[in-house]
Amino acid sequence: MSASAVRGYLDELVTWATAQLTGDEVLTASLWGEDSDFVRFNHGAVRQAGSVRQREMLVDLIEGDRHAQGSIQLAQDPEIDRARLARTLEDLRETRRLLPADPYLSYATDDGRSSERIHAGAPPEPDWAVSRIQAAGTGRDLVGIYAAGDTFAGFANSLGQRNWFQSTTFNFDWSFYLQADKAVKNSYAGRGWDDEAFGAKVAWSGRQLEVLARPPVDLRPDLYRTYLAPAALQELVDMMSWGGFSLKAHRTKQTPLLKMVTEGATLADGVRLSEHTAGGVAPNFQEQGFARPDEVVLVEGGMYRDCLVSPRSAREYGVATNGASAWESPDSLTMAPGDLEAAKVLDELGTGLYVGNLWYLNFSDRAACRTTGMTRFATFWVEGGEIVAPANVLRFDDTAYHLLGSNLVGLTSETEMLLDPSTYRGRSTASVRLPGALIADMRFTL
Amino acid sequence: MKSAIHPLEERFRAALPADVDYASIRFSERRGEYLTVRQGVVEPVTTSLDAGVMVSVWAGGGHGYAATSDLSPAGLAAAVERARHWAAVTVGRSVLADGIPLDHPVGSYTSPVADPWDTTTLADRVDLLRATDAQLNRPDGAAAADDRIVDWSAWLSRVDTDQLILTSGGGRVEQRIRNTYPGLRVTANDGSNTQTRTYGAGAYVGQGGREVLDRYGFGAAAERVPREALELLAAANCPSGVMDLVLAPDQMVLQIHESIGHPLELDRILGDERNYAGTSFVTLDMFGTYRYGSDLLNVTFDPTVSGQLASYGFDDDGSPAARQYLIRDGILERPLGGAVSQARARAAGTPIEGVANSRACSWNRPPIDRMANLNVEPGHSTLDELIAGVERGVYLQSNNSWSIDDSRNKFQFGCEYGRLITDGELGPVVRNPGYRGISATFWRSLNGVGNADTFTVMGTPNCGKGEPNQEVGTGHASPPCRFAGVEVFGGEE
Numbered sequence: 001m002s003a004s005a006v007r008g009y010l011d012e013l014v015t016w017a018t019a020q021l022t023g024d025e026v027l028t029a030s031l032w033g034e035d036s037d038f039v040r041f042n043h044g045a046v047r048q049a050g051s052v053r054q055r056e057m058l059v060d061l062i063e064g065d066r067h068a069q070g071s072i073q074l075a076q077d078p079e080i081d082r083a084r085l086a087r088t089l090e091d092l093r094e095t096r097r098l099l100p101a102d103p104y105l106s107y108a109t110d111d112g113r114s115s116e117r118i119h120a121g122a123p124p125e126p127d128w129a130v131s132r133i134q135a136a137g138t139g140r141d142l143v144g145i146y147a148a149g150d151t152f153a154g155f156a157n158s159l160g161q162r163n164w165f166q167s168t169t170f171n172f173d174w175s176f177y178l179q180a181d182k183a184v185k186n187s188y189a190g191r192g193w194d195d196e197a198f199g200a201k202v203a204w205s206g207r208q209l210e211v212l213a214r215p216p217v218d219l220r221p222d223l224y225r226t227y228l229a230p231a232a233l234q235e236l237v238d239m240m241s242w243g244g245f246s247l248k249a250h251r252t253k254q255t256p257l258l259k260m261v262t263e264g265a266t267l268a269d270g271v272r273l274s275e276h277t278a279g280g281v282a283p284n285f286q287e288q289g290f291a292r293p294d295e296v297v298l299v300e301g302g303m304y305r306d307c308l309v310s311p312r313s314a315r316e317y318g319v320a321t322n323g324a325s326a327w328e329s330p331d332s333l334t335m336a337p338g339d340l341e342a343a344k345v346l347d348e349l350g351t352g353l354y355v356g357n358l359w360y361l362n363f364s365d366r367a368a369c370r371t372t373g374m375t376r377f378a379t380f381w382v383e384g385g386e387i388v389a390p391a392n393v394l395r396f397d398d399t400a401y402h403l404l405g406s407n408l409v410g411l412t413s414e415t416e417m418l419l420d421p422s423t424y425r426g427r428s429t430a431s432v433r434l435p436g437a438l439i440a441d442m443r444f445t446l
Numbered sequence: 447m448k449s450a451i452h453p454l455e456e457r458f459r460a461a462l463p464a465d466v467d468y469a470s471i472r473f474s475e476r477r478g479e480y481l482t483v484r485q486g487v488v489e490p491v492t493t494s495l496d497a498g499v500m501v502s503v504w505a506g507g508g509h510g511y512a513a514t515s516d517l518s519p520a521g522l523a524a525a526v527e528r529a530r531h532w533a534a535v536t537v538g539r540s541v542l543a544d545g546i547p548l549d550h551p552v553g554s555y556t557s558p559v560a561d562p563w564d565t566t567t568l569a570d571r572v573d574l575l576r577a578t579d580a581q582l583n584r585p586d587g588a589a590a591a592d593d594r595i596v597d598w599s600a601w602l603s604r605v606d607t608d609q610l611i612l613t614s615g616g617g618r619v620e621q622r623i624r625n626t627y628p629g630l631r632v633t634a635n636d637g638s639n640t641q642t643r644t645y646g647a648g649a650y651v652g653q654g655g656r657e658v659l660d661r662y663g664f665g666a667a668a669e670r671v672p673r674e675a676l677e678l679l680a681a682a683n684c685p686s687g688v689m690d691l692v693l694a695p696d697q698m699v700l701q702i703h704e705s706i707g708h709p710l711e712l713d714r715i716l717g718d719e720r721n722y723a724g725t726s727f728v729t730l731d732m733f734g735t736y737r738y739g740s741d742l743l744n745v746t747f748d749p750t751v752s753g754q755l756a757s758y759g760f761d762d763d764g765s766p767a768a769r770q771y772l773i774r775d776g777i778l779e780r781p782l783g784g785a786v787s788q789a790r791a792r793a794a795g796t797p798i799e800g801v802a803n804s805r806a807c808s809w810n811r812p813p814i815d816r817m818a819n820l821n822v823e824p825g826h827s828t829l830d831e832l833i834a835g836v837e838r839g840v841y842l843q844s845n846n847s848w849s850i851d852d853s854r855n856k857f858q859f860g861c862e863y864g865r866l867i868t869d870g871e872l873g874p875v876v877r878n879p880g881y882r883g884i885s886a887t888f889w890r891s892l893n894g895v896g897n898a899d900t901f902t903v904m905g906t907p908n909c910g911k912g913e914p915n916q917e918v919g920t921g922h923a924s925p926p927c928r929f930a931g932v933e934v935f936g937g938e939e
Contacts, residue, residue: 001516047540050500362858
């Protein structure tokens with residue numbers, strides 16, 4: 001059953017389930033699925049290749065202010081799935097009977113919220129993609145993952161609301177290795193393969209590899225003037241997104257941006273962050289059926305503005321939801337550009353570190369938004385505006401208030417859209433759009 | 447919670463292709479129940495049923511897989527055809543050109559369960575959590591709530607996994623895993639100071655039923671955890687400097703995992719993870735000679751420990767599980783590498799023995815080299831003796847921050863709870879304690895290992911790795927351990 005057919009199947013299944021409801025029951029169903037091809041490469045050869053078809057549906061069975069939820073994997077056979085769903089509804093009724101009222105229960109009740117968002121695409125035939133990728137890796141040590149196909153999400157309830165999201169894409173996320181941990185990372189993603197564009201990316205990686213071949217410098221722990229490329233900055237804002245914009249985390253004082261709330265701490269004037277659903281590639285509705293606005297401004301003029309609010313937090317704290325998911329983290333985070341010309345970044349850096357990627361970040365003091373992590377992939381020592389040599393990996397440990405606040409020299413005038421290549425549950429639909437950041441002093445510790 | 451294995455087995459067997467070099471079907475059905483009570487409110491109760499198969503085909507030197515939740519005969523046939531297709535596409539392009547390193551095993555494994563959850567009702571389990579949650583903002587059973595405690599919750603998750611592997615040569619492995627994941631979390635705040643204390647940082651998990659809660663003192667922890675959260679709120683920042691370090695078992699979990707487990711994964715050493723999880727400072731030529739740690743360091747891969755989170759009888763490629771030393775008396779002996787990785791190392795000219803650690807997170811991901819139970823074996827010291835041997839240092843518990851470079855060498859870890867040690871005596875509590883080091887030298891500073899009485903069997907439920915990404919649970923057991931001359935630090939002043 002194709003992704004498009006799953007949309008109709010969800011409709012039929014929920015219509016059937018609605019007919020099985022009793023009393024004043026309300027049913028909501030949230031579906032997520034993928035039809036994906038995955039090809040994993042190492043040393044230019046195929047490590048593992050295969051396909052995954054999955055369709056997971058979460059059902060919430062509500063009566064009054066009591067409810068229980070259950071998820072099932074759909075077999076896509078109406079007879080099997082109706083039997084599974086009937087059994088699930090029966091179990092949820094029994095479970096619900098044993099539970100107290102849920103004071104924070106919230107679900108969409110307006111069937112005018114039905115919507116669709118479809119990003120059509122035509123990825124290449126997987127066999128062709130494998131050949132093309134292997135050709136690009138000829139003579140190089142290529143390692144990475146090619147993922148392609150449909151991802152989709154749907155919402156349907158017994159009140160008649162229907163929402164559908166579908167995206168057909170490919171994402172080749174790869175590295176060229178020179179030796180040991182010296183490598184250049186790159187990615188090529190889209191809806192249709194443009195061989196010229198792919199070739200340009202491969203050529204760029206090849207040129208970076210030539211620079212990496214120079215003898216590396218081993219820098220001692222110190223403060224260094226540093227340029228973070230968008231992919232490196234992404235790691236920092238991902239950490240800020242771990243509770244930083246969540247209403248629940250704010251109200252329970254667990255936000256890493258606590259000092260912005262309690263002490264009026266600020267980031268630099270030019271920092272503006274928003275959850276920009278309209279500019280992203282994620283669903284524009286969440287799992288309880290609430291619509292996401294085009295944009296929620298999180299930080300403006302360096303000061304905290306709004307939180308992401310899930311329906312549950314909205315009930316708990318008496319505010320309106322803005323369509324956030326249960327974990328209240330952004331899916332389409334955007335940082336506004338600054339006025340540094342990307343072409344002049346090395347000149348502006350002068351002498352210091354050009355960091356292409358950061359890696360494995362975590363909080364060393366969460367309440368202070370102090371974060372530690374490693375440099376990775378293409379990181380270079382720069383002198384007089386010229387790249388001198390690759391730098392061996394360094395550990396940083398610094399606060400967001402320094403890096404994006406008092407020590408921020410500027411942000412580039414161009415931003416880059418970075419699609420999340422992660423595939424833990426399935427292929428992610430999250431993305432960020434970010435500039436690069438020039439920092440006067442970044443603290444490196446190991 | 448009844449399994450679907452037996453009604454479907456004949457259908458799976460019929461779907462296995464006979465005209466290829468090797469084929470397998472791995473069926474997995476996971477049934478979960480997730481309960482949380484937060485601040486007196488029962489959070490939405492969720493159950494889950496996740497079932498599907500992965501078909502693997504080896505043919506003509508190629509290898510492909512297809513995973514599907516469609517378990518109808520037509521759905522299985524379609525999956526077989528997709529797996530065949532991928533096997534054909536990869537002929538002459540695979541990292542493993544010759545031979546199929548897989549067998550046709552027969553056997554079974556069932557988790558030991560002394561006190562099954564099925565003898566309790568949902569209402570019983572929710573009541574247990576409500577009673578526990580109600581204690582979490584009242585330290586040590588105080589009558590009144592402490593308003594410095596701003597968030598608290600208690601949870602209990604249980605996941606039953608039934609798995610069946612059938613192979614084209616008559617192999618049949620059936621495994622029934624029963625995992626229990628209890629948890630407590632208390633957050634206290636004063637202005638810009640927020641401190642969170644948990645129940646073992648998520649490490650008090652394992653196979654079994656209700657006895658898992660008793661194993662780790664779940665009931666008593668409901669009094670201790672809020673008290674310690676408030677202690678942290680009043681504590682000074684951990685001092686900075688080079689000093690001795692004693693790590694409690696629930697921090698050793700993370701230390702073992704990140705700086706022994708991941709570097710020893712053979713697929714990392716062979717380069718598979720370089721685009722994502724990273725490479726390793728360990729190379730193939732080190733096995734048999736490299737000094738990983740001091741003489742006191744003994745590390746086993748042991749999926750046979752009763753009740754540990756990642757115990758099993760066979761890995762997901764069907765290799766029978768057995769206890770093996772990875773590091774003995776400080777010397778590196780063997781990697782964490784399953785049958786496929788061992789074959790690749792042999793093909794590359796490095797014959798090396800590994801372990802049965804090819805694991806997949808579910809039916810929808812192919813097996814890769816993972817940790818299972820990776821344990822530091824006990825030594826001869828009591829905890830008091832470990833502390834007594836420190837002139838100036840810290841005793842750290844419960845991981846809350848983990849970061850390590852892509853070669854698994856330069857690390858920095860943080861803990862929830864620290865105590866100063868001065869002249870062999872435990873002193874005041876300190877907050878935001880952290881330490882950093884380099885794997886290649888850190889384990890050589892090991893100068894004290896707790897005895898069998900201090901040995902604690904634990905695990906971590908979420909280890910991420912692989913492309914496509916996978917998250918699995920791993921088991922870690924350890925006594926407390928002491929390290930000399932480590933760089934320690936605290937939080938922002």
